[in-house]
Amino acid sequence: MDPFQIDADITKAHTIHTDFYTSESVFEMSKELIFAKSWQYIGGVHLLKDNNIHPFILLEKFLNEPLVLIQNEMGDIRCCSNVCTHRGNLLANEPCKSKQLICKYHGRRFDLDGHFKFMPEFELAANFPTQNDNLAQLPIFQLGSLYFTALTKLDPNLYFKDMLERVSFLSIQQMEYRKDLSTIYQIKANWALYVENYLEGFHIPFVHNSLNAVVDYGTYSTEIFEYCNLQLGLGKQEDASFDIPSGHQDAGKSVVAYYFWVFPNMMFNFYPWGLSFNYVEPTGLDSCKVSFEVYVWDESKLEKGAGSGLHQVEMEDEAIVENVQKGVKSRFYTQGRFSPTRETGPHHFHQLLAKALESSK
Numbered sequence: 001m002d003p004f005q006i007d008a009d010i011t012k013a014h015t016i017h018t019d020f021y022t023s024e025s026v027f028e029m030s031k032e033l034i035f036a037k038s039w040q041y042i043g044g045v046h047l048l049k050d051n052n053i054h055p056f057i058l059l060e061k062f063l064n065e066p067l068v069l070i071q072n073e074m075g076d077i078r079c080c081s082n083v084c085t086h087r088g089n090l091l092a093n094e095p096c097k098s099k100q101l102i103c104k105y106h107g108r109r110f111d112l113d114g115h116f117k118f119m120p121e122f123e124l125a126a127n128f129p130t131q132n133d134n135l136a137q138l139p140i141f142q143l144g145s146l147y148f149t150a151l152t153k154l155d156p157n158l159y160f161k162d163m164l165e166r167v168s169f170l171s172i173q174q175m176e177y178r179k180d181l182s183t184i185y186q187i188k189a190n191w192a193l194y195v196e197n198y199l200e201g202f203h204i205p206f207v208h209n210s211l212n213a214v215v216d217y218g219t220y221s222t223e224i225f226e227y228c229n230l231q232l233g234l235g236k237q238e239d240a241s242f243d244i245p246s247g248h249q250d251a252g253k254s255v256v257a258y259y260f261w262v263f264p265n266m267m268f269n270f271y272p273w274g275l276s277f278n279y280v281e282p283t284g285l286d287s288c289k290v291s292f293e294v295y296v297w298d299e300s301k302l303e304k305g306a307g308s309g310l311h312q313v314e315m316e317d318e319a320i321v322e323n324v325q326k327g328v329k330s331r332f333y334t335q336g337r338f339s340p341t342r343e344t345g346p347h348h349f350h351q352l353l354a355k356a357l358e359s360s361k
Helices: 024-035 157-166 191-198 310-327 344-358
Strands: 040-044 053-058 065-071 077-081 116-118 140-143 146-149 183-187 221-224 228-234 255-262 266-271 274-284 287-296
Touching: 024 274, 024 344, 040 053, 040 065, 077 140, 077 146, 140 157, 157 228, 157 255, 183 310, 191 255, 191 274, 191 287, 191 310, 191 344, 221 344, 228 344, 287 310
Parallel strands: none
Antiparallel strands: 040 146, 053 065, 065 077, 140 146, 183 287, 221 228, 228 255, 255 266, 266 274, 274 287
């Protein structure tokens, strides 16, 4: 039996083999098979507030891909390789304002669309320049104030469309980044264990007393899409909920939170006050970094309902996930089973992981 084969029938399926969390070779495989073939977060529009060139490393300590976010004279945004096509030097080393990119090694120049412009001492070079002398262009997708890219050509609709249609009534375009409310957590656990914990509400009554007092666990549900899923949190009457317009599929429901996950490592938590975006970055086989970035469109509703006390909920999740990391190393545990009623989210996640790893065969 293939340890990474997940039965499509959740009533029969076993969870993914613990090798996924404990094997260095599987961890290395996941770089190219999972993360290099999915959409990843760049940052918010505030990155280009004072500069038009912003270099960054995509998934530092994991993919380690040097990229640069560029805004040209027309206001168009580009995401390009930050590596000079001459000898591989990094082009931009820090955020700046400039009308072009100039390599500080031998003076090769590129315009703000990443196209080759000039190179000294190359007059005698045959068949020069070619397309290969331009900077590699990466796709870019903007969701409100957030930028995303991918190392390969991907259709953003497969990942984001269902989510955007569901929350189309929200003021996403008006949300503002709040650095004072954002934070970073270092977790001593494999990235996938953190994601799995997020993908089910099964643990809420056992782990999160404060959240359980707000969310109606009995009506908590999960909806599965191709590369994302939704956990719909309904609340009790006294809790802050969305003002959902008539005609929307959730009209009449007391929705306190839309918890969207996008494969493989992004969580979009929509609350009546705004968005808490969680981005999980692998930093090692048994460690990850989780960034909580907060974007607000209605400050009057902060710290009300399901979107309050997020730090406490995170601490509770972190303690559980780190214990699971210790447990999956046990010689007495290799695979578990799924609750057909409460763990459709983790089952979906494991199926996508298995599908990605299947491409290595």
